[in-house]
Amino acid sequence: MKHLISVLVENKFGTLNRVASMFSARGFNLESISIGETEDPEISRMTIVTRGDDQIVSQVLKQLNRLIDTIKVTDLTRQPHVERELLLMTMKLSKATQHEIFELINVFKGKVVDIKQKSITIEVIGSPDKINTTIDIFRPYGIRELARSGAVAIHRGE
Amino acid sequence: MNGSEIFFESLRREGVDLIFGYPGGALLKVYETLHDIEDIKHILVRHEQGATHMAEGYARATGRPGVVLVTSGPGATNTVTGITNAYMDSSPMVVFTGQVPSSLIGNDAFQEADIVGITRPITKHNFLVKDVRELASTIQKAFFLATNGRPGPVLVDMPKDILNASCAFEWPEQADIRGFKPTLKCHQNQIEKAAHKIAEAKRPLLYIGGGVITAEASEELQELATKLDIPVTMTLQGLGAFPASHPLSMGMLGMHGTYWANQAVNKCDLLIAVGARFDDRVTGRVDTFAPQAYKIHNDIDPTNVDKNIKVDLPIVGDSKNFLQGILKALPKKAEKHEAWLNEIRQWQEQCPMTYTVEEDSLKTEFVIDQVSKQTEGNAVVVTDVGQHQMWTSQYYRFNRPRSIITSGGLGTMGYGLPAAIGAAFGVTDRPVVLFCGDGGFMMNIQELVTAVHYRIPVKIFLLNNSYLGMVRQWQELFHQEKYSFTDLEDSNPDFLKVVEAFGCRAMRAETPAEAEAAIRSALDYNEGPVFVEFRVIRKDMVFPMVPAGGSISDMLLERLNPKTMV
Numbered sequence: 086m087k088h089l090i091s092v093l094v095e096n097k098f099g100t101l102n103r104v105a106s107m108f109s110a111r112g113f114n115l116e117s118i119s120i121g122e123t124e125d126p127e128i129s130r131m132t133i134v135t136r137g138d139d140q141i142v143s144q145v146l147k148q149l150n151r152l153i154d155t156i157k158v159t160d161l162t163r164q165p166h167v168e169r170e171l172l173l174m175t176m177k178l179s180k181a182t183q184h185e186i187f188e189l190i191n192v193f194k195g196k197v198v199d200i201k202q203k204s205i206t207i208e209v210i211g212s213p214d215k216i217n218t219t220i221d222i223f224r225p226y227g228i229r230e231l232a233r234s235g236a237v238a239i240h241r242g243e
Numbered sequence: 244m245n246g247s248e249i250f251f252e253s254l255r256r257e258g259v260d261l262i263f264g265y266p267g268g269a270l271l272k273v274y275e276t277l278h279d280i281e282d283i284k285h286i287l288v289r290h291e292q293g294a295t296h297m298a299e300g301y302a303r304a305t306g307r308p309g310v311v312l313v314t315s316g317p318g319a320t321n322t323v324t325g326i327t328n329a330y331m332d333s334s335p336m337v338v339f340t341g342q343v344p345s346s347l348i349g350n351d352a353f354q355e356a357d358i359v360g361i362t363r364p365i366t367k368h369n370f371l372v373k374d375v376r377e378l379a380s381t382i383q384k385a386f387f388l389a390t391n392g393r394p395g396p397v398l399v400d401m402p403k404d405i406l407n408a409s410c411a412f413e414w415p416e417q418a419d420i421r422g423f424k425p426t427l428k429c430h431q432n433q434i435e436k437a438a439h440k441i442a443e444a445k446r447p448l449l450y451i452g453g454g455v456i457t458a459e460a461s462e463e464l465q466e467l468a469t470k471l472d473i474p475v476t477m478t479l480q481g482l483g484a485f486p487a488s489h490p491l492s493m494g495m496l497g498m499h500g501t502y503w504a505n506q507a508v509n510k511c512d513l514l515i516a517v518g519a520r521f522d523d524r525v526t527g528r529v530d531t532f533a534p535q536a537y538k539i540h541n542d543i544d545p546t547n548v549d550k551n552i553k554v555d556l557p558i559v560g561d562s563k564n565f566l567q568g569i570l571k572a573l574p575k576k577a578e579k580h581e582a583w584l585n586e587i588r589q590w591q592e593q594c595p596m597t598y599t600v601e602e603d604s605l606k607t608e609f610v611i612d613q614v615s616k617q618t619e620g621n622a623v624v625v626t627d628v629g630q631h632q633m634w635t636s637q638y639y640r641f642n643r644p645r646s647i648i649t650s651g652g653l654g655t656m657g658y659g660l661p662a663a664i665g666a667a668f669g670v671t672d673r674p675v676v677l678f679c680g681d682g683g684f685m686m687n688i689q690e691l692v693t694a695v696h697y698r699i700p701v702k703i704f705l706l707n708n709s710y711l712g713m714v715r716q717w718q719e720l721f722h723q724e725k726y727s728f729t730d731l732e733d734s735n736p737d738f739l740k741v742v743e744a745f746g747c748r749a750m751r752a753e754t755p756a757e758a759e760a761a762i763r764s765a766l767d768y769n770e771g772p773v774f775v776e777f778r779v780i781r782k783d784m785v786f787p788m789v790p791a792g793g794s795i796s797d798m799l800l801e802r803l804n805p806k807t808m809v
Binding site for chain 2: 099102110140143144147148151153154155
């Protein structure tokens with residue numbers, strides 16, 4: 086099953102590499118990883134999406150904890166949390182399709198960030214599931230390029 | 244102070260008086276400073292890999308961290324095997340590497356290697372020092388990490404400009420590492436639960452790993468075992484934690500363990516794993532390992548729990564704390580285990596560890612047995628990797644902790660000679676004995692210079708069968724007798740001549756009588772290293788044996804007597 090893990094790490098060079106290479110060295114699945122500074126500039130938060138049965142995920146959590154640069158590891162999967170991903174996507178645009186495309190952008194609460202004669206770039210924010218659906222729905226209109234940020238997530242406040 | 248002076252002052256603060264090193268361009272300033280230092284002894288090795296194994300041998304023999312100093316680039320990359328070895332066997336070690344000047348890092352400069360990147364997966368942690376003001380605190384952190392919790396190697400990379408730059412020396416009161424808080428104290432409820440399980444068990448078995456030796460918990464182990472008559476089996480790294488001479492000692496378990504230890508694992512109703520990690524060489528097929536047992540597992544590293552084997556009662560913490568806790572929590576009324584011990588005795592009689600002696604040929608088992616007898620199980624025994632290593636585990640009767648120094652996790656051929664030299668720098672009140680095969684001896688033979696130069700009284704016992712014997716054994720048993728590149732007879736050198744050319748005393752033995760005398764004479768000689776080549780039977784195999792991936796109940800036994808083997 087899919088797990089969403091939030092890791093606070095020292096904001097130092099090489100930390101991302103330590104985490105990523107631990108996943109590859111131990112043969113753990115790494116679906117996405119995103120990292121950014123927190124309110125404390127010495128600390129970064131990583132959001133990791135991985136898959137595995139309970140035994141494997143328990144090893145993932147322990148191995149993350151074992152790295153010296155990790156400060157706190159939380160499995161958000163079964164806790165109240167908010168999870169978001171950003172999608173940037175450029176598609177073909179033509180007279181015939183533009184009407185439908187704009188309607189769909191509204192349906193997904195997306196934004197147009199750039200528009201040219203023959204192409205349009207949009208952004209969509211949502212859960213990774215919503216991003217998957219978005220991509221599926223837009224695919225028939227001709228996706229030129231897309232970039233996903235990977236999930237970021239945080240514990241819901243009290 | 245300049246960076247080099249800070250470096251040595253930091254070593255002093257950590258109580259370091261011995262380092263194994265090799266100079267080079269990036270370390271010129273350090274060696275300039277070292278020239279006038281008298282309270283820290285520098286051992287000049289002949290290859291950086293040798294330095295790492297020496298540091299590890301020293302660490303395992305003394306319990307103190309081994310320290311390595313090497314230059315950038317090739318000096319650094321040559322430490323990789325030794326660092327990995329220390330990582331796999333949880334040995335405390337701090338490796339200092341020189342690095343090209345900060346301004347050149349990333350430029351493919353002369354003798355540049357990204358050693359921090361290279362060693363990330365094989366160190367407990369590593370550091371690149373980017374500011375001379377952080378050098379002292381980084382060194383402090385390195386030693387703290389290497390020696391606390393589960394020990395391991397830590398690497399500190401020091402660019403040349405940092406070693407030349409100056410600042411005031413500041414030594415923090417203690418290392419502050421936010422993300423490193425090892426659990427040392429075991430959970431009390433878990434301890435009590437375990438104590439009750441132990442008191443109630445009919446067929447308990449203690450399965451002891453190197454963690455008990457690291458934690459210096461042998462006394463507690465003996466107290467627990469003898470109090471309740473619990474048999475004790477040990478891993479390769481755990482040997483010596485419980486005296487082999489004690490009737491409750493079952494010897495080693497696993498692939499080349501004793502028949503009765505493995506039978507006991509099969510039949511026990513309670514398995515108490517202490518400081519051991521259920522390695523594949525111990526468990527064989529995991530789904531048939533200790534099938535009837537309730538499993539208690541104490542380890543200082545939480546990642547070892549439920550990694551290979553799902554256990555019933557995990558207890559994270561230091562093994563000494565665990566054993567002390569159990570001793571305290573044991574209920575007054577506890578089972579004794581006469582019937583269980585009788586059952587084990589029957590297995591012992593059924594399949595004892597024996598070998599035959601013939602007048603005109605020499606067996607490795609005999610040599611090891613002789614050394615065991617002549618040193619009364621009290622030597623520091625270092626091995627290389629292969630058949631002789633397994634025979635050592637079977638026939639040397641280790642009576643004290645910190646007595647076996649061997650490459651268990653990584654299985655590094657070439658480990659033995661430098662590790663023995665390193666051990667001998669740390670231990671002077673017991674003989675240091677090396678058992679080595681002819682293959683592994685050639686892999687770091689250059690360190691014989693180091694042993695001769697520093698007059699290290701290490702006893703080098705070469706068990707020469709002119710084969711890569713363990714590989715040959717597997718070729719015979721599992722690979723259709725295709726002896727592919729394992730026969731060294733035509734290419735091995737005349738070892739006596741080679742060793743003498745290094746300036747080392749050398750002898751040869753080809754019969755049991757010669758062997759006995761040569762061992763005696765070697766043990767009596769303490770002016771420097773001494774070498775004995777034992778020409779042993781070429782095609783002997785190590786038995787008993789659990790085939791890789793097999794169940795430990797499927798031990799190969801019928802060929803236990805080598806006469807029926809060939």
